[in-house]
Amino acid sequence: RKEVEQDPGPFNVPEGATVAFNCTYSNSASQSFFWYRQDCRKEPKLLMSVYSSGNEDGRFTAQLNRASQYISLLIRDSKLSDSATYLCVVNVFSGGKLIFGQGTELSVKP
Amino acid sequence: GAVVSQHPSRVICKSGTSVKIECRSLDFQATTMFWYRQFPKQSLMLMATSNEGSKATYEQGVEKDKFLINHASLTLSTLTVTSAHPEDSSFYICSARVRANNYYEQYFGPGTRLTVT
Numbered sequence: 725r726k727e728v729e730q731d732p733g734p735f736n737v738p739e740g741a742t743v744a745f746n747c748t749y750s751n752s753a754s755q756s757f758f759w760y761r762q763d764c765r766k767e768p769k770l771l772m773s774v775y776s777s778g779n780e781d782g783r784f785t786a787q788l789n790r791a792s793q794y795i796s797l798l799i800r801d802s803k804l805s806d807s808a809t810y811l812c813v814v815n816v817f818s819g820g821k822l823i824f825g826q827g828t829e830l831s832v833k834p
Numbered sequence: 835g836a837v838v839s840q841h842p843s844r845v846i847c848k849s850g851t852s853v854k855i856e857c858r859s860l861d862f863q864a865t866t867m868f869w870y871r872q873f874p875k876q877s878l879m880l881m882a883t884s885n886e887g888s889k890a891t892y893e894q895g896v897e898k899d900k901f902l903i904n905h906a907s908l909t910l911s912t913l914t915v916t917s918a919h920p921e922d923s924s925f926y927i928c929s930a931r932v933r934a935n936n937y938y939e940q941y942f943g944p945g946t947r948l949t950v951t
Contacts, residue, residue, distance in 0.1 A: 826876075
């Protein structure tokens with residue numbers, strides 16, 4: 725079983741749609757959680773850190789369920805510029821190495 | 835967020851030569867940096883953890899004599915790919931760790947695309 729699993733997609737959605745990405749992690753001792761976005765041939769950029777209580781940043785909402793070892797990212801009112809690969813990332817020991825999911829590809833169409 | 839730079843952004847070299855890649859934290863000090871490699875259509879794979887003033891910690895399967903890491907200051911880590919071969923062609927990305935509230939966040943450099951001919 726992979727340490728961090730994501731649906732690879734691709735997700736093809738029209739502009740304005742709401743899309744949700746799910747992620748599960750295997751190590752129950754994991755301490756911190758993130759969503760990164762990666763554009764083609766570019767480096768990953770931190771989108772959101774995910775807090776236990778859930779957090780929202782504009783059109784983006786992230787949630788964490790420690791009991792189910794599950795992380796989600798919701799994007800509302802999708803824009804063309806949201807097209808990218810979204811990486812679910814887990815840090816088992818704070819400050820230690822990051823464990824990456826394989827990424828979920830999103831394509832937002834006009 | 836914190837800014838991390840990498841140089842060069844792209845390099846083409848001949849088989850058997852060595853290539854040095856620099857990773858700098860521009861507006862903060864980074865005691866710990868990480869080096870990753872990414873092949874097309876694959877996720878990032880951690881190669882090593884670079885600690886300022888001490889030896890790097892390599893992931894299983896990564897040859898430390900081939901991928902030399904030096905972290906001589908709080909703002910600079912270097913990765914040298916020695917005796918490069920075509921199979922070393924990849925996207926190399928560094929990241930630096932930054933304290934954020936009660937945990938750490940990692941910020942990535944723009945990456946270096948290495949092509950070995």
